[in-house]
Amino acid sequence: QQQVKQSPQSLIVQKGGISIINCAYENTAFDYFPWYQQFPGKGPALLIAIRPDVSEKKEGRFTISFNKSAKQFSLHIMDSQPGDSATYFCAASKLSNTGKLIFGQGTTLQVKP
Template identity: 90%
Template sequence: QQQVKQSPQSLIVQKGGISIINCAYENTAFDYFPWYQQFPGKGPALLIAIRPDVSEKKEGRFTISFNKSAKQFSLHIMDSQPGDSATYFCAASKTDSWGKLQFGAGTQVVVTP
């Protein structure tokens, strides 16, 4: 039973375009929502994270939008670059199990020159 559902599975975007990845969750106890970037053969690297008391968080070209009532959150990558080509994972965790991240299935992003 997947607690975090991620879409799309893959995404192709032109250089300079916007990449948008969506995630949905069911467990309302989740209170921490990070996004990770993973390159082939490497471990996931934390990009940005948000708590449910904030509707949007921006760090550089990366923005998380959070909709608590819809139980959805998304990652926007502005001005996408070829170096952004990677697999992106959303995840969620909750206070009583803060060391346990529930991951989405991942989105493979390809940025074309």
């Protein structure tokens, strides 16, 4: 019930294309769904997050789509750039608890020039 499943494991996209990464969760008590971006040799950094009371959140080229009934959420990167090449992790937590994040397995994105 604590798992967060992420796909695909790796993704190659041409510059200017749309990158889509999907996640599914099981625990309906989760109330916070962030995406983290990690560059090699660095720690993960928060990219964008959503609460379950909205179905979509957009920040610049990054959009989270959230489907509460299906217990799924996804990250869309519009106009993908080579600088977006990184590993992306989805996560989920119950903020009223410890706030600890349960992470997906990660997606390595490569954006080709």
